[in-house]
Amino acid sequence: MNRRYYTAIILSLIIAPVVATSHTGSLLLPEGCGSCHVGHGLSNEPMLPIAEEDFCYRCHGPSEQRSQMVSEGLLAPGADLKDIKAEFDKPYRHPVVEGFGHSATEKLPALNGASANHAECVDCHNPHQKIQPGLRQTADVPGFSANGQYRDEAVHEYEICFKCHVDPAGGRSSRKDISRQFSASVRSSHPVTRPTGGKRPVSLKSSLIAGATMRCSDCHCSDDEDAPAGPHGSVYQYLLSGNYNTDVRATESPLAYEFCYSCHNRESILDNESFPLHREHIEGDVLRNIQGTSCYTCHASHSSDRYPFLIKFNPEAVSASEKYNLIDFRSLGDRTGQCYLTCHNYSHDPAEY
Ligand code: HEC
Ligand code: HEC
Ligand code: HEC
Ligand code: HEC
Ligand code: HEC
Ligand code: HEC
Ligand code: HEC
Structure with missing residues (x-):
C-alpha cells in the first residue's frame, strides 16, 4: 500500500470526526481536485473523465467501482461510501440517466414536453460543497422558496424540489404543481413548509414536537431503511418509503397502507x-x-x-x-x-x- 494513502487514512480516522471536510478538502480524496478532475477530460465537461451520474458512481456506486478508484489512487481505502446506483436502478426513481446536464440558464421543468424530463445529481448536490458532520448534504444548491422566490442557496430541502416540481407555465395551477400544494393558502397540509400546529393527531407514532417540520424526503425515499438517505429511488410507486394502495376498492392489511x-x-x-x-x-x-x-x-x-x-x-x-x-x-x-x-x-x- 502506498504510504500516502496510509497517511491519509490515519489522518482521516483521527481528524475527520472533528475537522470540517468537503469533497474538495477531503482526506479521503488523496489527489484532491485531481481525484475528480483529470487531464483534458470530456468535451463540454469541466475536465471530468466521464459524464454525469456515471462520474459520481465511480465513488458512490458499486463496490467494485470503488475498489478500482482506490487502486488508481483516487480514493483512500478507508472511505466508507454507500452504493447510490442501486437506488437509481429501482423502478421508481429520479430520472438521472435520461437527458444531459442542466445549464445555468435552462429552466428545469418537471413536466415540460419540450425537453426530456430529467434530474441530475448536481441539481440537488453541489460537488464542491462543504461536507461537515450535521450539515445537510444538499447545501449550496439553488432553489425556490415556498412563495416562488429564487434563492442562490436553498435553505430548506423542499426549496430544491420546487426548482422542478412547479407548474411549468408559471401559473401554479397544474395538479402536479407540488409547490402550490404546500403554499400558505391551503387549509391543511403535512407540515413541510409550515411547522406542526396545535393539536397533535392522536394516531401519530413519533412525538413530533410542536414547531417541527418534516421533509419531502421523510416520505419520498428508499424502501430500504439501511439505504442512503434521499429521494433517489424506491421499489414503491411515487418513490415512497413504503407501499400505498390508492385503489377505491381495497382490502385492508398492514402492507396495503x-x-x-x-x-x-x-x-x-x-x-x-x-x-x-x-x-x-x-x-x-x-x-x-x-x-x-x-x-x-x-x-x-x-x-x-x-x-x-x-x-x-x-x-x-x-x-x-x-x-x-x-x-x-x-x-x-x-x-x-x-x-x-x-x-x-x-x-x-x-x-x-
Ligand atoms: C467530488 C468530485 C470533485 C472534486 C473533488 C472537485 N470537483 Fe470541481 N467539479 C466537479 C463536478 C461534478 C463539476 C461539474 C458541476 C456541474 O456540472 O454543475 C465540477 C466543476 C468544476 C468547475 C467548473 C465550474 C463549476 O463550478 O461548475 C471548476 C472550475 C472546478 N470544478 C474546480 C475544482 C477545483 C479547483 C477543485 C479542488 C479544489 C475541484 N473542482 C474539486 C467535481 C469535483
Ligand atoms: C473520487 C471519488 C468521489 C467522486 C467521483 C464523488 N464523490 Fe461524493 N464523496 C466522496 C467522498 C470520499 C465523500 C466523503 C467525504 C468526507 O467525509 O470527507 C463524499 C461525500 C459525498 C456526499 C456527502 C454524503 C456522505 O456520504 O458523506 C455527497 C452528497 C456526495 N459525495 C455526492 C457526490 C456527487 C453528486 C458526485 C458526482 C457529481 C460525487 N459525490 C462524486 C468521493 C467522491
Ligand atoms: C413520515 C411520517 C408520516 C407519514 C408517512 C404520513 N404522515 Fe400523516 N402526519 C404526519 C405528521 C407529523 C402529522 C402532524 C401534522 C401536524 O401536527 O401539523 C400528520 C398529520 C396527518 C393528518 C392530520 C392533518 C391535520 O391537519 O389534522 C392526516 C389526516 C394524515 N396525517 C394522514 C396521512 C395519510 C393518509 C398518510 C398516508 C398516505 C400519512 N398521513 C402518512 C406524519 C406522517
Ligand atoms: C371515509 C373517509 C376516510 C377514510 C377512508 C380514511 N379516513 Fe382518515 N379521517 C377521515 C375523517 C372524516 C377524519 C377527521 C375526523 C375528525 O373529525 O376528527 C379523519 C382523520 C384522520 C387522521 C387525523 C387524526 C388521527 O387519527 O390522527 C388521520 C391521521 C387519518 N385520518 C388517517 C387515515 C388513514 C391512514 C387512512 C387509511 C388507512 C384513513 N385515514 C382513511 C376520513 C377518512
Ligand atoms: C407525508 C408524506 C409526504 C410528504 C411529506 C410529501 N409527499 Fe409527495 N407524495 C406522497 C404520496 C403518498 C404521494 C402519492 C399519492 C398522491 O399523489 O397523493 C405523493 C406524490 C408526489 C408526487 C407525484 C404527484 C403526481 O401527481 O404524480 C410528487 C412529484 C411529490 N409527491 C413530490 C413531493 C415534494 C416535492 C414534497 C415536498 C415539498 C413532497 N412530495 C412531500 C407523500 C408525501
Ligand atoms: C432530486 C434530488 C436529488 C438527486 C437527483 C440526487 N440526490 Fe442525493 N440526496 C438528495 C437528498 C435530499 C439527500 C438527503 C440529504 C440529507 O439527508 O441531508 C441525498 C443524499 C445523498 C447522499 C448521502 C446519503 C447518506 O445516507 O449518507 C449521497 C452520497 C448522494 N445523495 C449522492 C447522490 C448521487 C451520486 C446522485 C446522482 C446519481 C444523487 N445523489 C442524486 C437529493 C438528491
Ligand atoms: C432537476 C429537477 C428536479 C428536482 C430538483 C427534483 N425533482 Fe423530483 N422529479 C423530477 C422529474 C423529471 C421526475 C420524473 C417524473 C416527471 O417527469 O414528472 C421526478 C419525479 C419525482 C417523484 C416521483 C413522482 C411519481 O409520479 O412517481 C417524486 C416523489 C419526486 N420527484 C420528489 C422530489 C423531491 C422530494 C425533490 C426534492 C428533494 C425533487 N423531487 C427534486 C425532477 C426533479
Whole structure:
C-alpha cells in the first residue's frame, strides 16, 4: 500500500470526526481536485473523465467501482461510501440517466414536453460543497422558496424540489404543481413548509414536537431503511418509503397502507380513535357487501385546499349527493362532522358522525 494513502487514512480516522471536510478538502480524496478532475477530460465537461451520474458512481456506486478508484489512487481505502446506483436502478426513481446536464440558464421543468424530463445529481448536490458532520448534504444548491422566490442557496430541502416540481407555465395551477400544494393558502397540509400546529393527531407514532417540520424526503425515499438517505429511488410507486394502495376498492392489511402506518398507528386508526367511522370505511362491511376503501378516497397526501384533516375526496370514488347535489365536508368540532356526497351507491345527505 502506498504510504500516502496510509497517511491519509490515519489522518482521516483521527481528524475527520472533528475537522470540517468537503469533497474538495477531503482526506479521503488523496489527489484532491485531481481525484475528480483529470487531464483534458470530456468535451463540454469541466475536465471530468466521464459524464454525469456515471462520474459520481465511480465513488458512490458499486463496490467494485470503488475498489478500482482506490487502486488508481483516487480514493483512500478507508472511505466508507454507500452504493447510490442501486437506488437509481429501482423502478421508481429520479430520472438521472435520461437527458444531459442542466445549464445555468435552462429552466428545469418537471413536466415540460419540450425537453426530456430529467434530474441530475448536481441539481440537488453541489460537488464542491462543504461536507461537515450535521450539515445537510444538499447545501449550496439553488432553489425556490415556498412563495416562488429564487434563492442562490436553498435553505430548506423542499426549496430544491420546487426548482422542478412547479407548474411549468408559471401559473401554479397544474395538479402536479407540488409547490402550490404546500403554499400558505391551503387549509391543511403535512407540515413541510409550515411547522406542526396545535393539536397533535392522536394516531401519530413519533412525538413530533410542536414547531417541527418534516421533509419531502421523510416520505419520498428508499424502501430500504439501511439505504442512503434521499429521494433517489424506491421499489414503491411515487418513490415512497413504503407501499400505498390508492385503489377505491381495497382490502385492508398492514402492507396495503404500510406507508401511512409507518407514522400513523394502525391500531389507533382502526380503533376509530379519531374518525369514528374509520374502520367501517377502511375494512368495509362484509354483511352489507361493501368493500373497504383506501385512505386516498378521503385524504390527500400533501394538502387539502378547502378542508381540515387533509380531507380531499378522490373524484374516482365519489359523486354529488342526491338531495343537495353537493360534494362537501364540514367539520363540526372534535370527532364530529358532516359529509355531502354519494359513494358506494349511498347518498350522504349529509351523513353525520
Ligand atoms: C467530488 C468530485 C470533485 C472534486 C473533488 C472537485 N470537483 Fe470541481 N467539479 C466537479 C463536478 C461534478 C463539476 C461539474 C458541476 C456541474 O456540472 O454543475 C465540477 C466543476 C468544476 C468547475 C467548473 C465550474 C463549476 O463550478 O461548475 C471548476 C472550475 C472546478 N470544478 C474546480 C475544482 C477545483 C479547483 C477543485 C479542488 C479544489 C475541484 N473542482 C474539486 C467535481 C469535483
Ligand atoms: C473520487 C471519488 C468521489 C467522486 C467521483 C464523488 N464523490 Fe461524493 N464523496 C466522496 C467522498 C470520499 C465523500 C466523503 C467525504 C468526507 O467525509 O470527507 C463524499 C461525500 C459525498 C456526499 C456527502 C454524503 C456522505 O456520504 O458523506 C455527497 C452528497 C456526495 N459525495 C455526492 C457526490 C456527487 C453528486 C458526485 C458526482 C457529481 C460525487 N459525490 C462524486 C468521493 C467522491
Ligand atoms: C407525508 C408524506 C409526504 C410528504 C411529506 C410529501 N409527499 Fe409527495 N407524495 C406522497 C404520496 C403518498 C404521494 C402519492 C399519492 C398522491 O399523489 O397523493 C405523493 C406524490 C408526489 C408526487 C407525484 C404527484 C403526481 O401527481 O404524480 C410528487 C412529484 C411529490 N409527491 C413530490 C413531493 C415534494 C416535492 C414534497 C415536498 C415539498 C413532497 N412530495 C412531500 C407523500 C408525501
Ligand atoms: C432530486 C434530488 C436529488 C438527486 C437527483 C440526487 N440526490 Fe442525493 N440526496 C438528495 C437528498 C435530499 C439527500 C438527503 C440529504 C440529507 O439527508 O441531508 C441525498 C443524499 C445523498 C447522499 C448521502 C446519503 C447518506 O445516507 O449518507 C449521497 C452520497 C448522494 N445523495 C449522492 C447522490 C448521487 C451520486 C446522485 C446522482 C446519481 C444523487 N445523489 C442524486 C437529493 C438528491
Ligand atoms: C432537476 C429537477 C428536479 C428536482 C430538483 C427534483 N425533482 Fe423530483 N422529479 C423530477 C422529474 C423529471 C421526475 C420524473 C417524473 C416527471 O417527469 O414528472 C421526478 C419525479 C419525482 C417523484 C416521483 C413522482 C411519481 O409520479 O412517481 C417524486 C416523489 C419526486 N420527484 C420528489 C422530489 C423531491 C422530494 C425533490 C426534492 C428533494 C425533487 N423531487 C427534486 C425532477 C426533479
Ligand atoms: C413520515 C411520517 C408520516 C407519514 C408517512 C404520513 N404522515 Fe400523516 N402526519 C404526519 C405528521 C407529523 C402529522 C402532524 C401534522 C401536524 O401536527 O401539523 C400528520 C398529520 C396527518 C393528518 C392530520 C392533518 C391535520 O391537519 O389534522 C392526516 C389526516 C394524515 N396525517 C394522514 C396521512 C395519510 C393518509 C398518510 C398516508 C398516505 C400519512 N398521513 C402518512 C406524519 C406522517
Ligand atoms: C371515509 C373517509 C376516510 C377514510 C377512508 C380514511 N379516513 Fe382518515 N379521517 C377521515 C375523517 C372524516 C377524519 C377527521 C375526523 C375528525 O373529525 O376528527 C379523519 C382523520 C384522520 C387522521 C387525523 C387524526 C388521527 O387519527 O390522527 C388521520 C391521521 C387519518 N385520518 C388517517 C387515515 C388513514 C391512514 C387512512 C387509511 C388507512 C384513513 N385515514 C382513511 C376520513 C377518512
